[in-house]
Amino acid sequence: MRFWVNGEDVVEGAVEEGGRGALAAELLPVGRPSLLRATGEARPLELGEPECTGGCCGYLSVVVRRFGEVVQWSDWEVPYAPAPTPPEFHFEASQYxxxxxxxxxxLTWRAQP
Structure with missing residues (x-):
């Protein structure tokens, strides 16, 4: 799974080449709300990991929280890499x-029996 903000792939820009974005099944569990949903409670969200795995070099993660009509992505943690930390993002809550x-x-990404 990749995350595009303002036309840029946030995962690709922050995870070493060969890394991966979060698996859709992890962020979009069947029968439960998506982990992407924003609430008033700050919650870390893993968005990707380097090729060597997150257990080795860390995960790309962001804190997601809602402030009224604004959803904020902030407090990034970036795997060991020369890539810069992504900026803080603010989204209009209704659009988000x-x-x-x-x-x-x-559900087109799910395996069909």
Whole structure:
């Protein structure tokens, strides 16, 4: 799973080449709300890991929280790499919620029996 903000792939820019984004099944569990949902409680979210695994060099993670009508992504942790830390992002909550709902409803990535 990749995350595009303002036309840029946030994972690719912060995880060493060969790394991976979060697995969709981890962020979009069946029968439960997505971990992408933002609430008033700050919550860390793992978005990717380097090729050598997160256990070795760390994970790309961000803290997600809602402040009224704004969703904030901040307090980034970046795997050991020369890449710069992504900036803090602010999203209009209604647009953010709509995009998360769209992703939750799109099940085309799941394996079909």
């Amino acid at each position: 919620d709509a995009e998360v709902a769209r992703v939750e409803a799109d």
